[in-house]
Amino acid sequence: MQERVDVDHIDQLSAEMNINYELPPVFPQCYNGIRFTADAMDCAMPISIDSHSGCGFSCVYCFANNLQRAPDRNPKVIQRAIKEGSFYTEYPIKKLERFLAGDMKDKQSQAMYELIAGGQPVQLGALGEPFDSLEEKSGWAKKAIPLFIKYGIPVRISTKGGDLLQRPEYLKLFENSPDQFWFSFSIITNSDEMIRKIDLRAPNTTSRINAMKALTDIGCNASLRFRPFIPGASDAYEGEPRAWAVLMERAAEAGARAISFEYIFLNPNLTPRQERMQDVLLRAIGDPLFAERWHAASNGAETCRRGSRDFKYAQTKAIRDLAHELGMQFGISDPHFKEWNDTGCCCGMPDSGDKWFSNWSRRQMTEVIVQARKAYERGDTRLFTYDDWRPSWAHQVPFTNMVSAGNWHNYRVKSNVTFGDHMRKKWNDPRHPRSPYVYFDKVLVPVGVDRNSGDLAYRYVPWEPNLGHEVILGPDGELIRTHGVPKRPLV
């Protein structure tokens, strides 16, 4: 069987790196599982928690492989594995309880308490799976879930762990306060057969949908995390030309109240291990040239290659329309069409009316682009500067707490820079891949400098299909959009 071959292939990659992925009898209790997400610039829930330093599911597209948590990108991971005798380490439950009880005095926790005071939900399962084989071995979640209930913290759980979550002992955990938990089920394809070739060790689609149904039946919230959307696996496959729609209908039937959608992005700088994992993905979707064509269609200024708006337009629109037809909230974390979010939360949470999940942070760029679009549709031209969305917490947390600075020189040089300073700098540099101009693909456009704050002011310019989207200003400062040179088509 092909998937068995691919699982062996991934095991072989691990063996080549001399990593022992076997689970220890007891996980070393030295993982710092709580952090502000580095995606906080456009994320409505910046506090994220992971139970373990790794994940048991081996999904070949996993973005954590692009980060310093990956053993082939960070020698410290190997050193720690040698020292601790285990590749996986665990976030101590005692530390979690100290955090939830408000007993932590470090700068990061103090900044988090400011958000928690406003009823902010936290993410569980940001870089790894909370209900995988590691959980089965250690039972971390069985101790953590009652703590979240005890301290009244709403939790958004991102998961593929359909098998564990259907077990009575796990369902029972949520019974005392089910509406305090939001399960975002990550599913990339409707096909059980296809998903086994890509999410190599994870439960299949049917298991995840069944778990979604079981959880919504006891009163938990659920949504479909349809990301990454991979052409050839997510949209259609042999025998099912409307696979994307069938999956959405199944999720709606199982009680999903929202969808969070995003097309896949590809990393142009893969490690040798990642290259081989990408080969597994291309073999599964049956398109060996997909990566080449995707990179060719992408904007070369992007760090994460995201194809083009032209290619994504029809499918994204169809998914948005079907979501609304099915009564689901539409959330889109893809920077292309991010302005289409129903609210400023791309996980699909409502902006009012929910006791636990309406209090997400508005102080981020998804809210900016959604409010900019809504103002435009009302006939207003609303300008935004950094001060309009400046999040207080980000100016309390050192930059190097959240983002790898690369080497010790940079750590020293940036030791007094906060993450807020970093975000403001990106806002003021429209050439940077994470500036609103490049990141949202020229939908937020810089129009001048605000003398009051000293920062660039941006305004919204709607995107339309079939236009090479070049935005320029006319001689009197008015906005002119030209057809420009069409980008290379994807197909």
Next chain:
Amino acid sequence: MERKKPPQAGPPEHIIEKGEIPQRLLPGDFQKYLKKKRAEALEHYHQLDDNEKNLEQPKGFFTIPEKLLGEQDMGEMDFLVFYFDNHDDYALVRSFFERASNSSLSHPKLDSSKLAEVVRNAGKS
């Protein structure tokens, strides 16, 4: 040369006031803190601001200004790089700085032997 004091990354005093969170929490103290802070947090995190803008919009095609008015002092610190020809000097300097010490020394010129001399003298005192 007097070094400009870099901005501190810690929480501004007006946000986390001294003593507001007690050093040792008793059961219920944190809940009281959250309740007290809730209105303030909701006001800040539940909406965007719409600050008044005073736009300086260039005529003609928009070009990004070379120097933005709001350019920040990121508090980035300079550092000097010394190259050593003499291995003993290198070993001496390294051993000096590797030690836990509050007596950090610097020299304005990139003079490795002078640095070694400074370290040697510091060791004597």
